Amino acid sequence: MKKEIIAIIVSGLLLFAVGFTVIVIWGSSYTLCINTGDTACNADEYTVTIDQKKSIIDVSEKYVQSGSLFLKIHSVAAGKAYIDIIGPNEYVYTDTVYVHSFGVITINEFFGKSSATSVIPILVSVYTVIILICVIIRYRRGMRRSLYQYSNVRNLGWILFIAVALAFQIPYIFTENSIADSVNSVLNSAAGIAYVAFPIAFIVSVLVAVSNIRLMKKEGRNWKNMLGLILGLLVCIGTIFPPVLSEFLQRTTIVDVHYERGFALYAEMAATNIILVIVSYLECVLCASVILSVKAAKKNPAFDKDYILILGCQIKNDGTLTPLLKGRADRAMEFAKMQKEKTGKSIVFVPCGGKGDDEIIPEANAIKQYLVNSGIPDSEIITEDRSKNTYENFENAINLIREKNEILNPKIAFSTTNYHVFRSGVIADGLGVYAEGTGSKTRSYFWINAFIREFIAALYTERKKHARVIAVLVLLMLMMVFLVWISNVL
Numbered sequence: 110m111k112k113e114i115i116a117i118i119v120s121g122l123l124l125f126a127v128g129f130t131v132i133v134i135w136g137s138s139y140t141l142c143i144n145t146g147d148t149a150c151n152a153d154e155y156t157v158t159i160d161q162k163k164s165i166i167d168v169s170e171k172y173v174q175s176g177s178l179f180l181k182i183h184s185v186a187a188g189k190a191y192i193d194i195i196g197p198n199e200y201v202y203t204d205t206v207y208v209h210s211f212g213v214i215t216i217n218e219f220f221g222k223s224s225a226t227s228v229i230p231i232l233v234s235v236y237t238v239i240i241l242i243c244v245i246i247r248y249r250r251g252m253r254r255s256l257y258q259y260s261n262v263r264n265l266g267w268i269l270f271i272a273v274a275l276a277f278q279i280p281y282i283f284t285e286n287s288i289a290d291s292v293n294s295v296l297n298s299a300a301g302i303a304y305v306a307f308p309i310a311f312i313v314s315v316l317v318a319v320s321n322i323r324l325m326k327k328e329g330r331n332w333k334n335m336l337g338l339i340l341g342l343l344v345c346i347g348t349i350f351p352p353v354l355s356e357f358l359q360r361t362t363i364v365d366v367h368y369e370r371g372f373a374l375y376a377e378m379a380a381t382n383i384i385l386v387i388v389s390y391l392e393c394v395l396c397a398s399v400i401l402s403v404k405a406a407k408k409n410p411a412f413d414k415d416y417i418l419i420l421g422c423q424i425k426n427d428g429t430l431t432p433l434l435k436g437r438a439d440r441a442m443e444f445a446k447m448q449k450e451k452t453g454k455s456i457v458f459v460p461c462g463g464k465g466d467d468e469i470i471p472e473a474n475a476i477k478q479y480l481v482n483s484g485i486p487d488s489e490i491i492t493e494d495r496s497k498n499t500y501e502n503f504e505n506a507i508n509l510i511r512e513k514n515e516i517l518n519p520k521i522a523f524s525t526t527n528y529h530v531f532r533s534g535v536i537a538d539g540l541g542v543y544a545e546g547t548g549s550k551t552r553s554y555f556w557i558n559a560f561i562r563e564f565i566a567a568l569y570t571e572r573k574k575h576a577r578v579i580a581v582l583v584l585l586m587l588m589m590v591f592l593v594w595i596s597n598v599l
Contacts, residue, residue, distance in 0.1 A: 113243035120239045128232045135225035136213035141180040143202050154197050161190035165208050184212040220596035229291040230281040241271045257534025262401055262567040266394035355381055379590040386582050398564040405531035410522040410545030412448040414456050416510055417441050418523040420502050421462020421472035428470045430479050433526060436549035438479050441524035444547050461493045461502035503537050526551045528559030
């Protein structure tokens, strides 16, 4: 982790030094091209007047080519000058030239076009690639350690966010922009993800609404069963609100956002980009949660396990298994059978789950009875019947396995419902236990809300790190808007 951070900092400083050097060397002169549209005139027919209090710039060369007048300008001292050009047929052209402290010339705006502005999007894209590579390295290292980590969600979310922002940034390399435009391109690339994802988010929100209606009909009306719908609406509102606000402010006289030197214009620009970049980032983290949840659900454990935990859940009033819990037990027996056939190695079953207030027997006992009825010998079952949640399922089961003390480093699998595999693996990893999960199938309408829960859990578990990332993104947005403001007001 420290190596990647050092690499990002050092490469950033080096690229800044390279960019600064190139801009200072190349930016001390500028060839101003004015499209006059008159191919018959020559350079002597154009009168060039420079309005400057002191010697700020000089014109070293003037020529006409293909209907355009070219003026080669050199910087002399820091300051601001005005160029007025009068040509035949009453042609008039006026522009503002800024000379910065290091002799760099910009045209029309304080951070306007320069001879070296093309290097900015190139260096930004190179730096973005370096950051992307460093995050990929961190992600791969985390995945090698264990699939079941919320840090993997965070890193994959960063990868998606940076990669899409880079894709937006690359086209600007091939266009000639001012420094302010280059800053705007970064703003647009960071916030544009939300606009691109909006059609998908809208369609998904509709599907989520349908799924949540089915879920509430089957499982009852409560806020947990509405998580998908709530999040979908928030994403859509977060994407639609900024352009709607911008359009409203453009049409109203309540706040004047038309004055380039006014505060309101840049406050609206900052608010719009901050909202969109936060929505974009959260969408990428959500996508990462879905990807890793599906990956965990589809991954099969290696056939070398000594124990398999069957994670408990609600049982029926008569003490028998619900379809959900039966699926977990069946999946555990299926895995044990496949391991026996492929390697000849038997596995010990560890049904988990205590007795809830509305249950007549512990969940583990109900699972054990089902296993015995299915032909599993009692000697191959260890019952953990005191736990109240998934965390205690693992903690108590691991303690039971350690008490057996038959194997020095037992290899453990666990069976749960497919949408629950990733979170269960994260809990096991948090206890310092390496366990691979296998998932049983469930009805499709569970999946969407399950993804949303994983997303919320990923955000909450690493809330400080996500908050720091969002704070950095907000700070960058404010800095870029500040640069645009400076460019327009000076």
